[in-house]
Amino acid sequence: MGNTTIQTQSFRAVDAEQSKSKRYIIPFALLCSLFFLWAVANNLNDILLPQFQQAFTLTNFQAGLIQSAFYFGYFVIPIPAGILMKKLSYKAGIITGLFLYAVGAALFWPAAEIMNYTLFLIGLFIIAAGLGCLETAANPFVTVLGPESGGHFRLNLAQTFNSFGAIIAVVFGQSLILSNVPHQSQEALDKMTPDQLSAYKHSLVLSVQTPYMIIVAIVLVVALLIMLTKFPALQSDDHSDAKQSSFLSSLSPPHPYPPLALGGAGAVLLRGGRKPPAGVI
Secondary structure (H helix, E strand, O other), rough: OOOOOOOOOEEEEEEEEHHOOHHHHHHHHHHHHHHHHHHHHHHHHHHHHHHHHHHHOOOOHHHHHHHHHHHHHHHHHHHHHHHHHHOOOOHHHHHHHHHHHHHHHHOOOHHHHHOHHHHHHHHHHHHHHHHHHHHHHHHHHHOOOOOHEEEHHHHHHHHHHHHHHHHHHHHHHHHHHHHHOOOHHHHHHHHHHHHHHHHHHHHHHHHHHHHHHHHHHHHHHEEEHHHHHHOEEEEOOOOHHHHOOOOHHHOOOOOOOOHHHHHHHHHHHHHHHHHHHHHHO
């Protein structure tokens, strides 16, 4: 068998002197905010689940659709996001992701008004599609936004905002969603009249409107700031766009790197094994 080679393309900031100036601080801070924002959306799902279970009287299977719809968005978006960024830029992928994030979160308002569980699931799918764009763009962008030697440090620093976002999501969700309308026991629900029960369930669903509209506002502000901020131009390390491999060739199986395939499978199993139990138990 002949030697198999895989063409890869890495990027760096065009102006190396910019890495020594303060011109990277604002772009890097904005990228860190993305790590925070997608952690918030990811961790709010577990807050939504008990709320929707009581409001819509969901079975475990129906409740599991919250996580399924969300992570299906993550499943379908990376390749389209990669195409977009290959044709345009990392920045275009980020703005697209933020727009999808805002649209999905905005759907929570009409979904709550009409108490439509399916519309909530569509909103979660769109949010996750947006987050997939953000993660596909922001993770590599952080590593090249400055000196190559500091790439790992910048990525680790940005990831700390992800952990912070996860903590804030729990506090945010519990204070604005769970505590807004206290959950009632089944005995208390059985004593309610049909009108009282309907009003109570509707109030549970309406409690998600305010937090998600706050998220919409924050996401749109961040999107506007990113649109107005000048990010450093990136160029290929080989300085030749003609040498870039085709997109289809980049999808070829990485035969020389079996650990990559095993790592990908492990990531899928980790995510799939952790989230559904957290939502059902």
